[in-house]
Amino acid sequence: MPVRIRPAVAALPAYKPGRPAPTGAAGPAYKLSSNENPYPPLPGVLAATEAAVAGMNRYPDLANTAMAAAVGARLGVAPECLAFGTGSVAVLYHLLAAVCEPGDEVVFAWRSFEAYPIAVQITGATPVPVPLGPGAVHDLEALRAAITPATRVVMLCTPNNPTGPAIAHDELEHFLDAVPEHVLVMVDEAYVEFVDDPAAVRGLEALQGRPQVAVLRTFSKAYGLAGFRVGYCVAEPALAAAVRAVSLPFGISVAAQAAVLASLDAEPALRERVDALVRARAGLRDGLRGLGFDVPAAQGNFVWLPSGPLTAAHGEAFAAGGVVVRPYAAGEPGDGVRITVGEDAANARVLELAAGLPRP
The missing domain is CATH 3.40.640.10 (Type I PLP-dependent aspartate aminotransferase-like (Major domain))
Incomplete structure (x- = not known):
């Protein structure tokens, strides 16, 4: 008889980590799927x-x-x-x-x-x-x-x-x-x-x-x-x-x-980096809104693209263009794509790719 697994454990939904940066894309590849900080460790x-x-x-x-x-x-x-x-x-x-x-x-x-x-x-x-x-x-x-x-x-x-x-x-x-x-x-x-x-x-x-x-x-x-x-x-x-x-x-x-x-102990450097990411977040949010996407108010180090039934397609389009994002495609009305604020080149690439996405 096999070892009994608790029903509560057997029924758990799987946690899905952010995918790594895509391979095979023409040009640089960026991982914007895990809300990671793009900066190296703080001084010291x-x-x-x-x-x-x-x-x-x-x-x-x-x-x-x-x-x-x-x-x-x-x-x-x-x-x-x-x-x-x-x-x-x-x-x-x-x-x-x-x-x-x-x-x-x-x-x-x-x-x-x-x-x-x-x-x-x-x-x-x-x-x-x-x-x-x-x-x-x-x-x-x-x-x-x-x-x-x-x-x-x-x-x-x-x-x-x-x-x-x-x-x-x-x-x-x-x-x-x-x-x-x-x-x-x-x-x-x-x-x-x-x-x-x-x-x-x-x-x-x-x-x-x-x-x-x-x-x-x-x-x-x-x-x-x-x-x-x-x-x-x-x-x-x-x-x-x-x-x-x-x-x-x-x-x-x-x-x-x-x-x-x-x-x-590196509080001044932390504040500089956070301020830079907040500015980049505003640019990413405003750029996506300017393309016609209804992006909610963003207060983390990421923005949300409410893609609805196009969520999976949007995620694959970003990946094909060298940017891996985090699609939440459960077949629900609130489905969408989370995009981490990254380095300047990554954020620019997001806007470039978003311009070619179909609208939900």
Whole structure:
């Protein structure tokens, strides 16, 4: 008799990573499918990691002590309010594992981060997707209406991946006031460094005085440490402790911890790079709109092309032209293509190829 696989695991949808840069295209090829930072490591990071790997024969610091102190000082929160993992997606898994069990429900907008329904189903809880509102934004009223006595968590992605808009802070405050106190509200701010809308959610501010709120952040995007996988949550101490309790021991490598500390010390260079990417994002968004595409407000390091039934064809057209993007083709009205903001040549190539695309 074969080993029994849990039904919840056997039924999981597959997570689809961004495809690598296409081969065989005439001219340069660009990977714009994974929301990666196109810049190399920040100043000082390579030297710090090279020094750290000399001690690879030793286990990393289980408590992430230096990293927690540095991140806590940067954010103005106590280290005991932090829990780290291998990317914010791992922290998401740990957070759900700490609070969910079979019979619980987890509410989230859809389309949103692809890992959400996977993470929910692993716990045995039931995913409750709620369609996005006009403009590809979170419909907070519909999310609130979806809360039932079985709801354990509501997940909010702001800016929303893959569509781009951020939730307004005042709307989040009203939403939190209406959510039962026992329901955890997870505010996923993986792209917070790229937000330039002053009205957008301020996750750490929403956390103040609300023990039901947890904020997720990452070093993968703006800080360019995607290959080292470091993310964290900010939560009230008891919840953060629960997340740490279910986390994989020694999950953050010695090199990754060193990279985070060095990256935090390179704040001026970080800001310059983020500002450049935000400017490039505006150019890409405006260029696509000028071609007649209804691109939503973009607050991450990517833009969204609402391609509808032409999603797969658009994705293949970009790939044939040397640019691999991330098509979301599920046969749903909200299908579209996510395009990461890349180097200037890549962004120019996107607009060149988009000019020849059929319109949905």
